[in-house]
Amino acid sequence: MAGPTHHAEPEDAVLFAPVLGTTRRFWLGAAPLLLLTLWGIYAYTLQLRYGLGVTGLNRPVAWGIYITNFVFFIGISHAGTLISAILRLCKAEWRRPITRAAEAITVLVLFFGLGSIIMDLGRPDRLFYVLQYGRLQSPLLWDVTSITTYLTGSSLYLYLPLIPDLALVRDRATGWRRSLYTFLALGWRGTPGQHRRLERGIAVMAVLVIPIAVSVHTVVSWVFSMTLQPLWKSTIFGPYFVTGAIFSGIAALIISMAAVRRAYHLESYLKPVHFNSLALLLLVMSLLWFYFTFAEHLTAYYGGELAEAMVLFAKVTGRYAPAFWAMAVLNFVIPVALLANRRTRTVAGAVVASASVVVGMWLERFLIVVPTLANPRLPYERGLYAPTWVEVSITAGAVSFFMLLYMVFTRLFPIVSIWEVREGRQGLKEAQQRMAGYLPGNAELAPAVSPTPVLR
Amino acid sequence: MERLWRVIPITVGGFAVAFIGWMIRMLQLSWVRNDSWGFTVTVASVVIPVFLVYLWLAVYVLGGIAREGRGPEREGRP
Amino acid sequence: MRWGMVVDLDRCTGCQACVVACKAENNVPVSAPKSGREGRLMLWMEVIPEVEGEYPNVRARFIPRPCQQCDQPPCVKVCPVQALSKSPEGIVSRVFARCIGCRFCVQACPYGVIQFNWRAPQWPGDLREALDPDIAVRPTGVAESCDFCRHRYQRAREQARADGREVRGEGDYVPACVEICPARALTFGDLDDPNTEAARLARGPRAYRMLEDLGTAPKVYYLKEG
Numbered sequence: 001m002a003g004p005t006h007h008a009e010p011e012d013a014v015l016f017a018p019v020l021g022t023t024r025r026f027w028l029g030a031a032p033l034l035l036l037t038l039w040g041i042y043a044y045t046l047q048l049r050y051g052l053g054v055t056g057l058n059r060p061v062a063w064g065i066y067i068t069n070f071v072f073f074i075g076i077s078h079a080g081t082l083i084s085a086i087l088r089l090c091k092a093e094w095r096r097p098i099t100r101a102a103e104a105i106t107v108l109v110l111f112f113g114l115g116s117i118i119m120d121l122g123r124p125d126r127l128f129y130v131l132q133y134g135r136l137q138s139p140l141l142w143d144v145t146s147i148t149t150y151l152t153g154s155s156l157y158l159y160l161p162l163i164p165d166l167a168l169v170r171d172r173a174t175g176w177r178r179s180l181y182t183f184l185a186l187g188w189r190g191t192p193g194q195h196r197r198l199e200r201g202i203a204v205m206a207v208l209v210i211p212i213a214v215s216v217h218t219v220v221s222w223v224f225s226m227t228l229q230p231l232w233k234s235t236i237f238g239p240y241f242v243t244g245a246i247f248s249g250i251a252a253l254i255i256s257m258a259a260v261r262r263a264y265h266l267e268s269y270l271k272p273v274h275f276n277s278l279a280l281l282l283l284v285m286s287l288l289w290f291y292f293t294f295a296e297h298l299t300a301y302y303g304g305e306l307a308e309a310m311v312l313f314a315k316v317t318g319r320y321a322p323a324f325w326a327m328a329v330l331n332f333v334i335p336v337a338l339l340a341n342r343r344t345r346t347v348a349g350a351v352v353a354s355a356s357v358v359v360g361m362w363l364e365r366f367l368i369v370v371p372t373l374a375n376p377r378l379p380y381e382r383g384l385y386a387p388t389w390v391e392v393s394i395t396a397g398a399v400s401f402f403m404l405l406y407m408v409f410t411r412l413f414p415i416v417s418i419w420e421v422r423e424g425r426q427g428l429k430e431a432q433q434r435m436a437g438y439l440p441g442n443a444e445l446a447p448a449v450s451p452t453p454v455l456r
Numbered sequence: 457m458e459r460l461w462r463v464i465p466i467t468v469g470g471f472a473v474a475f476i477g478w479m480i481r482m483l484q485l486s487w488v489r490n491d492s493w494g495f496t497v498t499v500a501s502v503v504i505p506v507f508l509v510y511l512w513l514a515v516y517v518l519g520g521i522a523r524e525g526r527g528p529e530r531e532g533r534p
Numbered sequence: 535m536r537w538g539m540v541v542d543l544d545r546c547t548g549c550q551a552c553v554v555a556c557k558a559e560n561n562v563p564v565s566a567p568k569s570g571r572e573g574r575l576m577l578w579m580e581v582i583p584e585v586e587g588e589y590p591n592v593r594a595r596f597i598p599r600p601c602q603q604c605d606q607p608p609c610v611k612v613c614p615v616q617a618l619s620k621s622p623e624g625i626v627s628r629v630f631a632r633c634i635g636c637r638f639c640v641q642a643c644p645y646g647v648i649q650f651n652w653r654a655p656q657w658p659g660d661l662r663e664a665l666d667p668d669i670a671v672r673p674t675g676v677a678e679s680c681d682f683c684r685h686r687y688q689r690a691r692e693q694a695r696a697d698g699r700e701v702r703g704e705g706d707y708v709p710a711c712v713e714i715c716p717a718r719a720l721t722f723g724d725l726d727d728p729n730t731e732a733a734r735l736a737r738g739p740r741a742y743r744m745l746e747d748l749g750t751a752p753k754v755y756y757l758k759e760g
Contacts, residue, residue: 051674052635053653058573062640062650122635122650122675126615129634133615136482136499137492140614140638145479145499149506152471156513163521186461186518187525194521201517208509227642228608228748377644377745380582380599383573491616 012421015414018264019169020177022411025263033404040397043390044119052122054390061373061385063120069395070116071365072248073109073402074147074220075241076358079249080106081154082213083281085206093431094277096424097269100417101260102253103158108405109252110151112398117143119394139226142219150209150216157205160198163188164419180412217245229372230307231300240292247285247331248361251354254278256406258351260415269416272347279350282357283339290332293364307377314371323363330360458526465522469514472507479504535703536605536624537682538725538753539712540735541598544760545719548596552579552711552720556600559683559710561669563655574652578680579711595759598720600711601626601647601680602744602752609639609648609679617677624753627681635675644745645752648679682722683709703727725753 047054057064080102087095118124134141167188170181188194221241224232234240254275261270297316300308315324335353338344374383387395409415424431479500486496556562556579565575582597607626610618617632618639640648654674657665665671668685672678690707694700701707703724712720723732732755735741740757 051651051653053574053674055652057652059575059640059649060646061573062637117636120636122637122677123633126632126634129615129632131478133485133632134482135489135492135614135616136486136496138612138614138638140612140636142499144614145503148475149503152475152510153506156468156510160513160517183461184464185525186464186522187458188521189525191524193524197517197520197524201513204509205513208506212506223638226612228644228750229641373641376646377748378646380584380597381646489616 012418014265015269015416015418015421016169016172018411019414020173026407026411029263030404030407033400033407036400037397037404040394040401043393043397047119047390047394048124054388056386056388056391058383058385060376060381061370061383063369063373064385065366065387065391065395066116066120068362068366068369069398070113070120071220071241071369072362073113073116073398074217075245075248075361075365076252077106077109077113077150077154077249078213078217078242078245079109079253080104081150081157081209082246083250083253085157085209085213088202088206089210091434093424094274096420097266097416098253098257098274098278099161099420100158100413101257101415103154103161104406104409104413104415105249105252105256106154107151107158108409109402110147110154112402114147114151115398119398139219139223143223146212146216146219150212153205153209153212157202157209160201160205161417161420162413163198164190165414165417168418169414214242217242224368224372228377230305230375230377231296231311231372232368234296236292236296240296243285243288243292244361244364247282247289248358250278250282250285251357251361254282254350254354255358258347260410261347264410264415266416269421275347275350276345279339279345279353282335282350282353286332286335286339286357293328293331307375310375311372314375315367319374320367320371323367327360327363327367330356331364334360461522461525462519465514465518468518469511472511472514475507476504476511479507535622535701535727536725536753537687537707538603538624538723538732538736538755539600539682539709540721540732540741540755540757542719542721542735542757543595543597544757545717546581546596546598547717547719548581548583548594549716550581551714551716552598553577553581555579555710555714556680558664559666559669560680561665561671562678563651564657564661566656566658569653572652574650576649576651576655578647578649578678580647597756598711599645599647599744600709600754601682602645602750602754603680603682605751605753606749608642608644608750612638612642614638621684623687625682625684625687626679627684628678630670630672630676630678633676635677637677639677639679643679644748644750648677650677651675686710704730704732 055064055066084095084099084102088099118127121127130141130144134144136142136145163185166181166185167190170178170185173181218238218241221237225234225237227233257270257275257278260266297312300312314320334356338349338353370385374385376383483496483500486493557564557577560578562578563576565577569575579598579600582599584595584597586593586595603624603626605620605624607618607620610620610626614636615632615634617629617634618626619629620626635650637650640650651672651674655672686709687701687707690701694702694706703726704722708722712722721732721735723730725733725736727733728737735757736755738757740760741755742758743752743755746752
């Protein structure tokens, strides 16, 4: 770990430390991730050379774990922007140290969502035909549009609150870092005009990104539910996918927070109370996920339409039963057992529950994509699908590359928003006043903007 | 450096304009092909306003901050 | 004009002549045994054996399955780059040079008739010499499916134009599978013209279409075994 910085300001020094230089421990952590990434790239070059034949895909299972990864990664991306925007709008004070970590996940993981689609293309060389000849009747183009909108929006939403921090770091950094931060900070000096513009920008974006984020995963679900395939053609797929996305997103956020907390000694910023709040949110989402899953499967079971029943029983009692019940345990039993109990709702408990949810949600996406394809409506084909080492390597490479990028991000940008934490400290009085404003009667600290002279 | 950081608002704004341009191209393509006109209009009417907001963000917020950053030294935050 | 096919299941003997004719006509790659094991057979026309009952009381039937040529094709709808289209005569066909290989059409098709080039196409030995130079050979990574031998329709149209007449609803144009069928199980013609044999059979009491209730309106009719 970087030693104490010799800069004058001791305040928040621990937040500045990671971005002012790298340590050996960082490179030791990055090396295996880099190796796995390179391995994934190697596997992809094989696929480029020999075509999708190197995968386990076939007829009728023509989509496999690349599409699973696509849905999964886009889901993880809902961690950030959505949670941070909602908390900002609600003026939830506990958001201050966690928004940056969340927004960074969103932006970085989105690239892997897009990347998974490209991995899945038979002709990636013709990717730009989508822009050149696109037709918006295809749900795939809805994806292209909404993900581009989301990626742009969430990048801006990450960047805007970063500007004051970049200026703070700029004033402390040296060498190439100083040039980088000077460039990125746009000459931020904290003038009232700059503040006004920034705050307006953040406020507008916080409202705008919420519908965009919801639309993105809805549109992802529509890729499936616009078809006629059994158990895909479902009206609740939109909200079901959004729920799952927020669910896995919060889990990823908790894990990443625990990781940076430990790596950069941020115990005094990311406190058990933050984990507790997020863990409660995760618990709620777990229950909501269970509700949707139950409704989705019960209707298929009760209706008993032959094609749907084939898929349903393949999932529940057939070939995919181990994955299905593992998903139920990982997404529902473990998180609820751990998080509903105050004694286990600790930082460690939240991390264990989150890890379980991340794996469980990947399985959930897999179980949406594959069993339906393996059991098509006509009874003539029954598919078998097992990913090959190429697919597994590319997936592992993508996950490692994401983790690597996240590590690099924490080394380039303060992972806890410094100015927002400081604003929170200075704004204690204002927050107290706001809380007093919620209460009945004329509290001592009623907001100055609306004095209550009635009782005076 | 002060000139250089103008790149950021210009890039963001340029991207927003390019995307709106692409959307208009899609409308044109759909009209010419007489194919999926309703879908294209619906998507365009939702997406273009969003990118106009991004454009506003690039010009007013990012551009404004950058402009003030280059200006004469003023009072810092009170 | 709406070209359609009628398959008489009573007549089909399962000889697979249509499958072979289709492969030869359309430059469909010859699948190695390995492709079969991997579930990657390339067949635009496929004869599916359906076995009912248990030994010794078995009853086998054969269902030839080309592209169903839907009037409301779900595959055309979802293609992101318009590589798929339905012609004015109702034939669903592809521009292979446009296909990006997303396989959305494969997912959208409820009949499972869309093929994908998982690997580079192969023709063992002299078979490569027999390729038809008029038909595009599909590269790795694009989807393909039966198009009712649309090139034959184009030839018939040119011929008719040269003769100064319209393409006849019957006789001028038949796909390779229909032409070769030794049991005359396949009939082809204009469904809009009530006088063609195909239209007459399609109206008959034995006629049904696969997964008719999905609303895809296929133009391949099957005649139930009587």
